[in-house]
Amino acid sequence: MRVVIARCAARYTGRLSAHLPLATRAIMVKADGSVLLHSDGGSYKPLNWMSPPCTMREVAPEPEASERGVALVWVVQHQKSDDRLEIDLHEVLSDTEHELGVDPGLVKDGVEAHLQELLAEQVSLLGDGYTLVRREFPTAIGPVDIMAKDANGASVAIEIKRRGEIDGVEQLTRYLELLNRDPLLAPVSGVFAAQEIKPQARVLAEDRGIRCLLLDYEGMRGAEDLSTRLF
Amino acid sequence: MRVVIARCAARYTGRLSAHLPLATRAIMVKADGSVLLHSDGGSYKPLNWMSPPCTMREVAPEPEASERGVALVWVVQHQKSDDRLEIDLHEVLSDTEHELGVDPGLVKDGVEAHLQELLAEQVSLLGDGYTLVRREFPTAIGPVDIMAKDANGASVAIEIKRRGEIDGVEQLTRYLELLNRDPLLAPVSGVFAAQEIKPQARVLAEDRGIRCLLLDYEGMRGAEDLSTRLF
DNA sequence: CTATCGATGTCGTCG
DNA sequence: CGACGACGTCGATAG
Numbered sequence A, B: 001m002r003v004v005i006a007r008c009a010a011r012y013t014g015r016l017s018a019h020l021p022l023a024t025r026a027i028m029v030k031a032d033g034s035v036l037l038h039s040d041g042g043s044y045k046p047l048n049w050m051s052p053p054c055t056m057r058e059v060a061p062e063p064e065a066s067e068r069g070v071a072l073v074w075v076v077q078h079q080k081s082d083d084r085l086e087i088d089l090h091e092v093l094s095d096t097e098h099e100l101g102v103d104p105g106l107v108k109d110g111v112e113a114h115l116q117e118l119l120a121e122q123v124s125l126l127g128d129g130y131t132l133v134r135r136e137f138p139t140a141i142g143p144v145d146i147m148a149k150d151a152n153g154a155s156v157a158i159e160i161k162r163r164g165e166i167d168g169v170e171q172l173t174r175y176l177e178l179l180n181r182d183p184l185l186a187p188v189s190g191v192f193a194a195q196e197i198k199p200q201a202r203v204l205a206e207d208r209g210i211r212c213l214l215l216d217y218e219g220m221r222g223a224e225d226l227s228t229r230l231f
Numbered sequence C: 001c002t003a004t005c006g007a008t009g010t011c012g013t014c015g
Numbered sequence D: 001c002g003a004c005g006a007c008g009t010c011g012a013t014a015g
Helices: A063-067 A111-121 A166-179 A199-207 A217-230 B063-067 B112-121 B166-179 B199-207 B217-230
Strands: A002-013 A017-029 A035-038 A048-050 A054-059 A072-078 A084-097 A131-137 A144-149 A155-164 A188-197 A211-214 B002-013 B017-029 B035-038 B048-050 B054-059 B072-078 B084-097 B107-109 B131-137 B144-149 B155-164 B188-197 B211-214
Touching: A017 A084, A035 A084, A048 A084, A084 B084, A111 A131, A111 A144, A111 A155, A111 A188, A111 A217, A155 A166, A155 A199, A166 A188, A166 A199, A188 A199, A199 A211, B017 B084, B035 B084, B048 B072, B048 B084, B112 B131, B112 B144, B112 B155, B112 B188, B112 B217, B155 B166, B155 B199, B166 B188, B166 B199, B188 B199, B199 B211
Parallel strands: A155 A188, A188 A211, B155 B188, B188 B211
Antiparallel strands: A002 A017, A002 A084, A017 A035, A017 B107, A035 A048, A054 A072, A072 A084, A131 A144, A144 A155, B002 B017, B002 B084, B017 B035, B035 B048, B054 B072, B072 B084, B131 B144, B144 B155
16 A cells, blocks of 8 residues: 655546645555545545546646646546546655555444354353353454353354355354464364355355354344343 | 554444454544544445544553554544444554645536536437426426427426436426426426436336436537537 | 435445 | 445535
8 A cells, every 4th residue: 555645636537527626635545556535634535536446657747737836647547437537746745655465354243243142142052061262252363253162171163144155154264274273272163153054155164064053033132031031 | 644554453333333353454543533444455435434523542452452462552432422443553564644734625516417507508419399498497396407398399397317216217207297287387298317327217217208318428518518619 | 403315425235 | 247225324405
């Protein structure tokens, strides 16, 4: 990612036409070529931007623009439409670049969080003698939803999804691979728990020795209500 | 504006709960206190953020977090709600600050308004012998974008959208129903004009006897340029 | 102030 | 790939 602080002006043409008068702004150029022009306030929405896929090209300014103080022009062109963003750079105050790598992305804990909470309380749903170690068990590549021990005291890593698909199985597989390198924990077995498990995900999981567990959300909520009412 | 490049993890609680696993990201702290967490790809939307008004507070990590490598925690709290963003900073790779000043903001050239203007000038695009009655023709439930007459002198109500979807057809239908109650105007036919018309909108419109007209914005702009250059 | 609507909406899911 | 609905929607405008 490249971050440039510069006095600049900009023009956008595409679904509409718009322009930005000269001011000092932060320009973010992402690895996929997308460009964001941010001011020092407002919401998360940039003043102007170009979404990927797009390409950026540095061109010399027209003589007339050069006279107005434009040192360099960035032409950002979308690859699938005729959307185009042109940035007139008048003065670059800072220009830095950093290698960020791929991002694992945001994990939303909606129903999934509630399922996790319920299963942590009703850990016996996993089988007789199961006990909870902790929720959000930390690892270097992210937290495991639930860590438990079975009746024999062996570790069990549980990945919870609302809808169980292949990527969830892959995620659990990565956790298991990592956890099984730890001699204090190994052997760690896996449980893929979801309200709904797609056939392909089930096949992949079982092929890897991961147990699949269908969760009855309504039933679990009912059990919770019952226990809170009784005790 | 402060720009920090750091290996970090984050948690958000508010309208939903979500977390970001550890990764290297760009953190933007704006003058109004708002915070944006960007990855090196995707669109202009940050992975996570806090909108103003909000306050940021640096706190020391819990001992347990410290063991996991958390050097510093940023707690960003919204001032009017209980939205909260916590960022675990593991390693700060860069931390810079720049004075940007107030931004004059984006200046837009309207699109729907421009389409209306262009079609009013180029009313012959509707068909031979069409004439303009007026733009923004007033009715009790709001103005009709363009009122025209066809070659036979019959009234035609035109609804203009950039993207024609079902709600636009519904809107025009309401106008037509009202206008056709007026014996001085009736019968009034309808034209749904847009740069792009969704299939469902087209089906609905044609089922109701409303004609669909695709508008070529670029072409219309070109025609305008030509006429202004010629005369 | 709230209600409504448009957006360079963006983002997921499903067919 | 395209349609459809949800969004931590955001933001402007009318009432």
